[in-house]
Amino acid sequence: MSPQTKPQAARRGPRPASARRVAFDVLRAVQVDDAYANLLLPTRIRRAGLTARDAGFATELTYGSIRMLGRYDVIIALASGRRAENIEADVLDVMRLGAHQLLAMRTPTHAAVDATVELAREVGARRATGFVNAVMRKIAARTDDEWDALITEGRAGDALLATRWSHPVWVVSALRDALAAERSRDELAALLAADNAAPRVQLAALPGLATDEDIATATARTAPDDDTDAAFADATGADDVPAALVPAVDEPEADGATGTVPPVRSAEPVVQADAAPVSPVGIRGISGDPARVPGVAAGRLRVQDEGSQLAALALSRSSAVRAGERWLDMCAGPGGKAALLAAEAQQGGATLVANELVPARAGLVRNALGVFGDHVRVVEGDARRYGRDGTGMTFDRILLDAPCTGLGALRRRPEARWRKLPEDVEELAALQTELLDAAVRVLAPGGTLAYVTCSPHLAETRGQVDALMGRHGGRLEQLDTATVVRGVAARDPEIADGATAQLWPHRIGTDAMFIALFRRVD
Secondary structure (H helix, E strand, O other): OOOOOOOOOOOOOOOOOOOHHHHHHOOOOOOOOOOHHHHHHHHHHHHHHOOHHHHHHHHHHHHHHHHHHHHHHHHHHHHHHHOHHHHHHHHHHHHHHHHHHHHHHHOOOOHHHHHHHHHHOOOOOOOHHHHHHHHHHHHHHHOOHHHHHHOOOOOHOOOOOOOHHHOOOOHHHHHHHHHHHHOHHHHHHHHHHOOOOOOEEEEEEEEOOOOOOHHHHOOOOOOOOOOOOOOOOOOOOOOOOOOOOOOEEOHHHHHHOOOEEEOOOOOOOOOOOOOOOOOOEEEEEEOOOOOHOOHHHHHOEEEEEEEHHHHHHHOOOOOOOOOOOOOEOOOOOOOHHHHHHHHHHHOOOEEEEEEOOOOOHHHHHHOOOOHHHHHEEEOOOOHHOOOOOOOOOOEEEEEEEEOOOOOHHHOOOOHHHHOHHHHHHHHHHHHHHHHHHHHOOEEEEEEEEEEEEEOHHHHHHHHHHHHHHHHHHHOEOOOHHHHHHHOOOOOOOOEEEEEEEEOOOOHHHHOOOOOEEEEEEE
């Protein structure tokens, strides 16, 4: 280069999105477009090219802000002197993210305040930067415990718990009732705390497919992987989508300040994330992107909550499998439980029909079951029509993983608590009733039906069981589901005795799956 030649400035493209901007964009999409954070966030993280560290930060910031949205809105209202609904929506979301950094992520105050003001400017809310700065400084002036005392003052009972643990009051009341049905009312705070804790990823090793090497390689991933380009898996096609996979999330390096995510507000007992698996095919403690685990990439290991694993195994292992059995998964999308059932069926010489109403979800089921060959068939249709087509086909084992409120998976689906309404329960219960009646119509004599929900709401669980036996008591008998689940589990699932089994996240680290087994006796 000649001394007289000026070096040309490097041509710059658009500035990459920061971890905070990614979190903001996802939070807005959740609010405006009814997006699902667990599906959108992986795409945004990868598009932004975030490092593993920044991806972890964005993940905790997104999920944590959504989980604690109700609590933060009360704090923001007190700090600003305005009701949350009177604050412009984009500005409110910026401040929700700022509140989470200040109160739950141990981000240094100056970094959190400055970055929140800068985010307001970046997203077009320049007009509100002074307001945002003032509110953030007021929030930073008190500890989380001090704010807790302020926001719960004058509240009692479920209203107090709803504010403290950031749940709608009706959800708190429903969870209280579900625990009371097991005489476990004093565990409510621990359950609410578990809903707010980021779950660790859990894998299912598919029987007959997963190798010892697959399992050994997966279990060796117990520390964060610096090369991971996403903090969680895009687990489309699995029953459960993980939140943060990195056990400790640091402040992005670009901010020049480090801090770690503290434990969730304490309410003992809370299960340890690294506890031994409760599922006999479960793997816990995976760090980094599970898609980079060879067994996951090959489809022999699947991302799946252990509660879902136990639900499928309770059906497949409730009795010895006879060659030639026909199995049915009535509501199979997106295919996680169907894959585990298919593996179990293949081992025993049975066949599986996986039914799904929604074509897009049926496509996910086909992808999930692609490794199993001819003994698995995916069909599209309304499961309520089973037994009305005149074919006379019956099934020896039926899984009805019924559409439900999802109140047992709030830690994995953080926006669900704010979207579901009490009136949704009645509508879903009516659908569950129709599906149960259809299942009974096509259940073969001596066959087993597993009714499963990822909700502990009594109207969706024990209420449905009682009503089913009231309608079909002469055709069905209830199995001792608790004993079956204990027999399947790798360790004590800590469930109450009885004809049904209710799993709890604060006890064993699974989603709050409900399982009830029935046998046709006529």
